[in-house]
Amino acid sequence: MTNDCPLLAHKTEEKQIQICLNCPMPHCVLDDGDTNPFLEQRNLEIHRLASQGKTISHLARLFHIHHRTVERILSQATNTERRTQNGGNHG
Numbered sequence: 001m002t003n004d005c006p007l008l009a010h011k012t013e014e015k016q017i018q019i020c021l022n023c024p025m026p027h028c029v030l031d032d033g034d035t036n037p038f039l040e041q042r043n044l045e046i047h048r049l050a051s052q053g054k055t056i057s058h059l060a061r062l063f064h065i066h067h068r069t070v071e072r073i074l075s076q077a078t079n080t081e082r083r084t085q086n087g088g089n090h091g
Contacts, residue, residue, distance in 0.1 A: 004029055005028070005029050007019050007023065007025070008020070016038070017038050020038040020039060020042075021038060021039075021041075021042050021063075022063070022064045023064070023065060024064055024065070025065075025066075028069075042063060043073050045063075046059055046063065046070060046073050046074070047073070047074065049062070050070075050074055056070045056071055056074070
């Protein structure tokens with residue numbers, strides 16, 4: 001894992017995972033696609049819980065992240081699904 005995030009500097013990989021999964025920052029500097037593999041599991045869990053009717057506010061509190069981060073995670077999947085359904089067209 002890269003140490004571009006100041007919260008991860010000089011931490012063991014195990015500690016980095018815990019920091020990433022409970023990150024207090026509203027936007028992850030590592031979150032640009034597949035850069036941060038630890039966020040993938042968190043994001044999948046956010047989607048699962050959202051599909052069960054959990055609110056954005058509840059998910060933000062549960063994962064200790066900003067509500068805008070939850071909204072971004074959920075909207076990115078929605079946008080990806082739309083592109084897939086439209087054959088990859090952006091418009």
